[in-house]
Amino acid sequence: MPEAEDIFETGDVFRDRQLVRVGHVPELDRVVGRDREIEAVGSALAPAIHGGPPETTIVYGKTGTGKSLVARCVIREGRRQAAENGHTLASAYVDCSDYGTETQASREMARGLQSTLGESAADTSIPRKGIAAADYRDITWELLAAHDVDAFVVVLDEIDKLESDDLLRSLSRARESGKSDTMIGVICISNKIEYRDRLDERVDSSLQDNELVFDPYDATQLRSILDHRRDAFAEGVLEEGVISKTAALAAREHGDARKAIDVLYEAGRLAEKEGGEIVTEAHVDASLKKAEINRFQRLVGGQTPHVKHILRALALLTAETEGTQFRTAEVYDAYENVVTQTESSPLSYDRVQRLLKEQAFLGITESEHTGGGHGEGSYRVHRLLRSPEVVVEALDRN
Ligand SMILES: Nc1ncnc2c1ncn2[C@@H]1O[C@H](COP(=O)(O)OP(=O)(O)O)[C@@H](O)[C@H]1O
Ligand SMILES: [Mg+2]
Incomplete structure (x- = not known):
């Protein structure tokens, strides 16, 4: 039995863990490297700060590029400044990945508006269920009217x-259809650039839309983002080079701030678990590897046992030989070896060949036709796109 007070012992690595957890929304002045984007979102909101109509904006960019953060921070600042000018700017933030049906999203919008209106709107009842999307929107228009809201900005995050x-349509037409006198603007956010064409058709042409693309962060930007979260760790715990290394690797792989922060957090947790007092570059490597194994595990988790045997075969070939790419026949032999060690019997050569093509399609392996040398026919070769250690470890865990 551990001593009672030791059960919840956390160690001395972290000082303010929250700073490296998702969901933490820093103040605008702590948002690094997004000046152009902040200005663009700001200028769409600007008219509302002075009593005019906010413009609708469409924001695209890969995950972890600060889209949600910038939208939230700029709106928070905009509401403050509008209030200073004597205008009511209300807002609602709807994360469509959590509230994906029209009813859920409309209810969430009404609730978001209610909470930004504060005390005076607290009595309005917003039923949990049993009413339609249009009814939630009517509640929204009523709230806007009852509180003399000048302008209303709705963020539809992950709108895809x-x-x-x-x-979206009813928001863009609320005024012309006489549902609301409030000036309404929408910030549509999507992680998918391909979504642009669809959204262009969806947004009413009467709306002026400003389009904005968030690029992945580079190493310098990631370094300052991580640097601003340094206070998450106790004084002197982060070894020199930990932040730059995390930033450099993240910039090379994806430019995603969320993932970079996660890697730093996980490195701290690994140090903590070891009972250590220093977070080292080795912890960063281990943290990255762990994340990669988790991702790979999710990717292959739903695959059949034979697909896993094939991937294991390719991983073993890659680990045990000099080569990086292997002919179908070589992979098949290795696969037969792997299968022999299980209770099952191997699939046919043709079937394995087909599964290998499918894996290439999933992006787990790469496969191509090679001309072969003089007098040889063409044949197909396969290459693993992850390190064999990661693959084997993920398969072992499955
Ligand atoms: N420029 C930045 N400065 C500080 N923190 C940032 C910055 N950009 C992103 N982050 C942090 O990274 C995480 C992901 O950002 P988020 O805005 O959710 O990305 P997206 O919505 O584009 O997927 C959040 O925890 C956020 O606080
Ligand atoms: Mg987001």
């Missing part, structure tokens, strides 16, 4: 997850 266009 929203099942239909109704909410």
Whole structure:
């Protein structure tokens, strides 16, 4: 039995863990490297700060590029400044990946508006269920009217997850259809650039839309983002070079701030688990590897046992030989070896060949036709796109 007070012992690595957890929304002045984007979102909101109509904006960019953060921070600042000028700017933030149906999204919008209106709107009842999306929107218009709201900005985050266009359409037409006198603007956010064409059709042409693309962060930007979270760790715990290394690797792989922060957090947790007092570059490597194994495990988790045997075979070939790419026949032999060690019997050569093509399609392996040398026919070779250690470890865990 451990001593009672030791059960919840956390160690001395972290001082303020929250700073490296997702969901932490820093103040605008702690948002690094997004000046152009902050200005662009700001200028769409600017009219509302002075009593005019906010403009609708469409924001694209890969995950972890600060889209949600910038939208939230700029709106928070905009509301403050509008209030200073004597205008009511209300807002609602809807994460469509959590609220994907029209009803859920419309309810969330009404609730978001209610909470930004504060005390005076607290009595309005917003039923949990039993009413339609249009009813939630009516509640929204009523709230706007009852509180003399001058302008209303709705963020539809991850809008590609929203099942239909109704909410967006009714927001863009609320004024002309006489539902609301409030000036309404929408910030549509999508992680998918391909979504642009679809959204262009969806947004009413009467809306002026400003388009904005967030690029992945480079190493310098990631370094300052991580540097601003340094206080998450106790004084002197982060070894020199830990932040630059995390930033450099993250910039090379994806430029995603969320993932970079996660890697730093996980490195701290690994140090903590070891009972150590220093977070080293080796912890960063271990943290990255762990994340990679987790991702790979999710990717292959749903695959059949034979697909896993094939991947293991390719991983063993890659680990045990000099080569990086292997002919179908070589992979098949290795696969037969792997299968022999299990209870099952191997699939046919043709079937394995087909599965290998499928894996290439999933992006787990790469496969191509090679001309072969003089007099040889053409043949197909396969290459693993992850390190064999990662693959084997993920398969072992499965
Ligand atoms: N420029 C930045 N400065 C500080 N923190 C940032 C910055 N950009 C992103 N982050 C942090 O990274 C994480 C992901 O950002 P987020 O805005 O959610 O990305 P996206 O919405 O583009 O996927 C959040 O925890 C956020 O606080
Ligand atoms: Mg987001």
